[in-house]
Amino acid sequence: MTGQAEACGVDAHLLQTGDELVVNIGPSHPSTHGVCRVIVHLDGEIVTHAEPVIGHLHRGIEKMAENRTYLQVVPLTDRLDYVGSMYANWAYCRAVERLAGIRVPERAEYIRVVMCELQRIASHMMSIGSTGADTGATSAFIYAFNQREQVVDLFEAVCGARLTYNYVRPGGVSFDLPDGWIEQCRAFTRSHPSAMVEIDKLLFGNVIARQRLKGIGVLPAEEAIARGVTGPAARGSGVDWDLRRDDSYSVYPRVDFEIPLGENGDAYDRGRVRLWECVESCRIIDQALAQIEEGPIKAEGLPRLLAPRPGEAYDHIESARGSLGVYLVSDGSVRPYRMHVRSPAFQNLSVLGYLAEGHTLSDLVVILGSLDPVFGEVDR
Amino acid sequence: MALVDDLGRALERTPGGGIILTSLDAVMDWSRGHSLWSMPMGTACCAMELIAASFARFDFDRHGTIPRADPRHADVMVVAGTITRKMAPAVKRLYEQMPDPKWVIAMGNCAVSGGIFYYDTYSVVRGVDEFLPVDVYIAGCPPRPESLQDAVLRLREKIRAESIAPGRSRPAKLVLPSPTDPRAGGVATADDGSGEG
DSSP, rough: OOOHHHHHHHGGGGGTTTEEEEEOOOOOTSSSSOEEEEEEEETTTTEEEEEEEEEOOOHHHHHHTSSOOOTTTTTHTTTTTTTTTHHHHHHHHHHHHHHHHOOOHHHHHHHHHHHHHHHHHHHHHHHHHHHHHHHTOHHHHHHHHHHHHHHHHHHHHHHSOOOOOOEEETTTEHHHHHHHHHHHHHHHHHHHHHHHHIIIIOOOTSSSHHHTTTTTSSOHHHHHHHHHHTTTTHHTTTOOOOOHHEEEEEGGGSSSSOOOOOSOOOOOHHHHHHHHHHHHHHHHHHHHHHHOOOOSOOOOOOOOSSSOOEEEEEEEEOOOSEEEEEEEEEEESSSEEEEEEEEEEHHHTTTTTHHHHSSSSHHHHHHHHOOOOOOHHHOO | OEEEEEHHHHHOOOOTTTOOOEEEHHHHHHHHHHOOOOOEESSHHHHHHHHHHHTTTTOOOGGGGOBBBGGGGEEEEEESOOOTTTHHHHHHHHHHSSSOOOEEEEEEEHHHHHHGGGSOOSSBBBBGTOOOOHHHHOOOOOOHHHHHHHHHHHHHHHHTTOOSTTOOOOOOOOOOSSSSSSSSSOOOOOOOSSSOO
């Protein structure tokens, strides 16, 4: 066993623990949602210590950005959070716009809001579906993925890509909405809430799933704040914090929406917060589509090669995982001097060890899934 | 009755039964090609399309390609996503755990050549063929699920042309290139220290 653990990279001193068993999960494991490795110390079936090992998908995106022009960085941001590419696009573009003092036309802002709310639905569908798969309810995953495919179709009609959109650009968006797209989108937002009710009954109403999710991985609100957890993972604990409302950006002040909150901070509440956020997203999309007016989709007189004045800028948006921020430093050249991404998935993953302690090994998988990490964004 | 090579078509021609004479190669290739259980080695963005491919809309199961997370059950490893230098030893280890005969599909530009991460980065392996014998390459960032289906059909064609006689054991070699100049000389070996997998 010692040899095997060493081969997996577990330090030898970790094995000198008496009756404790050290189990290595991942980096390729179907329920780690990517390439996460977790070193788990077990006492019987109870987790005494869990430590995520990250970096298996470290691609050096922040460093690569220093060798790209400002526009060339946009496709790289797609690959950060690949379940919700639009967010990183937008957060990066907002930082560039702040740095270079670009004013974005109103129509572009509305399109961005619509796209990002659709993206929230697509991303949450993935998360809710995998919560089902983790607890053995694969049928919920199939229902959720059906909804996701509909959103992906909408994205494909706008920008031609199913996953990596490269759609939000500094100063606006790359393409205008095609003919008939708004009606297609409205048809989706009409049908989506009832699908959510169906999934709510199918998954969160199921007695087996309830037993697997309720009371698992309880994150108290103070801990969530202290450990920098944001997004649905924090709102599941009742932390009433959403950048769309509390540091409102773009056209969010002009739309009316609720922020679903959980009470107990367990995996069940985190999942249901995501589910009801999707319904609220439909409301936001409907309002934005009603308010949207004809106009330019890109700022006028934008140079081909942006070279902002020396300085720094930080901007953040509410992604499907939490507060996603991009920090940019310019030295006056056509390339960023430094780019840093404050990724919510990384912060949220940091509570895994805290949450998993005292639960069984099978619950660890549920807890990891309920934090919804995307490793492109964790490792960057 | 003639000796037939293409078993599938011969079966279609004789629906009510009867005797088909064929070669062992043809039977083996036919059965292998039609139940390619896949080991989804999804690491990054392409994994999303891999999941999409196996769900209701694209329905991969109808090709006999069922995802199995355990390498010991799998015939084909679908490498979907960027392989970093930290991840490569794990991928190699999983490949070694698959029983022969085994095949590899490199899905997406990252697995083909490093793709968008070919230049300016210090941590990405420039293509999974640096250390695995790849059978089918699919371009795209990420490729559509239809491309993955096409890859499986092409792999089936490739298998049909194979003979079982010489055996098919192709060892993985993990010789990671140096971060400065990937394809030229001066390669650094980075063994995972596991010895015989």
